[in-house]
Amino acid sequence: MKKKDTLLALATAALLFNSCTHAQTVQQESPKNTTQLLVGPELPKKKKIKLALLLDTSNSMDGLIDQAKAQLWNIVNELSKAKYDTTKPEMEIALYEYGNDWISAKEQYVRMVTPLTTDLDKISEDLFALKTNGGSEFCGEAIHKGLNQLDWDSTSSELQVMFIAGNEPFDQGLYKYEKACKKANNWNVFVNTIFCGNEQEGINTSWKQGADLTKGFYTSIDQNQQVVFIESPYDDQIEALNDSLNNTYVYYGSQGAIKKDKQVQQDENSSKYGKSNKVNRTVTKSKAIYKNDSWDLVDAAKSKDFKVSTVDKNSLPKEFKDLNDEQLKAKIATQQQKRDRINKEITELSVKREAYLIEKRKATPTNNDLGNAIITALRKQAAAKNLSFDL
Secondary structure, rough: OOHHHHHHHHHHHHHHHHHHHHHHHHHHOHHHHHHHHOOOOOOOOOEEEEEEEEEEOOOOHHHHHHHHHHHHHHHEEEEEOOOOOOOOOOEEEEEEOOOOOOOHHOOOEEEEEEEEEEEEHHHHHHHHHHOOOOOOHHHHHHHHHHHHHHHOOOOOOEEEEEEEEEEOOOOOOOHHHHHHHHHHHHHHOOEEEEOOOOOHHHHHHHHHHHHHHHOOEEEEOOOOOOOOOOOOOHHHHHHHHHHHHHHHHHOOOOOOHHHHHHHHHEEEEEEOOOOHHHHHHHHHHOOOOOOOOOEHHHHHHOOOOOHHHHHHHHOOOOHOOOOOHHHHHHHHHHHHHHHHHHHHHHHHHHHHHHHHHHHHHHOOOOOHHHHHHHHHHHHHHHHHHHHEOOO
């Protein structure tokens, strides 16, 4: 090889070596940046509202549990009006019971009934299954377990709230409420306290102090007051649309048929508090917050990852079992169109119903109950998290 060619080859090799070394150095010094270039930016997470209900289920609390059952769909519908700018958040609800002697003493008589979930039928089912018995009410322990067992985000700017309701002194139990509430405050979780009894008694027994430690709200209620529902001229029409809406659901999977039956069971549970409450549930079912993609093909098909070819046809209703993939796709699309039409009808009627109820409520005293206590606190705390509410 000529000397000139040899020098050129050596220079080229040196450049290649330096280039590789520099690339390795960049990768070692800033792997995060390199990864971002390879995979691209992460998609923004959907914002959430997280709400945990901690209910005293000791002997004297039948009225409180009754109010919770009666007001569930009213509370959910109120939350469905919330938005971050123009974005509707996803809603997750959890349920705890405490003060019940059926719960192990080792657990300090506190039990997580339902973890944070978007499955509103599950919340309803579990709420209606609660029974009172006992007991020893340890509020500090209930808050402590609710913090440790649920998926809170301590860095979140979203609305994260606990509501704890009961009628015994707030400072009972081994785990001090001051420690639990300070921890909740550090985790950006509001703790709202609802004392079932005289307002001053609740203050004297530390219920207000517990709320103050997390910038939460303290309220007293009469747990034995009957929830008052106002009927509207639109209730019959909305109630009639409920059955049509149910017929748009196409169950699938090992739990599909069971879940479909439970949907109907929760309709029946809501009707135990009258037509107006069943209408409240029907309005919820017409909204985006009512999701059942784990067992309903129409909701599941909205996912970009959904593949009709993966559906076990044997788990489908009889009239869908023998369809091929293309036929099943077409059926799902038809059911979605029917559901959209029915939901639109329910929405239009519910707007008229809400306007009617607003006028009627002006002449009706506000209920001193659990539902109104929760809704009042949520609306006040929403502003601190840049949440606004539709009418």
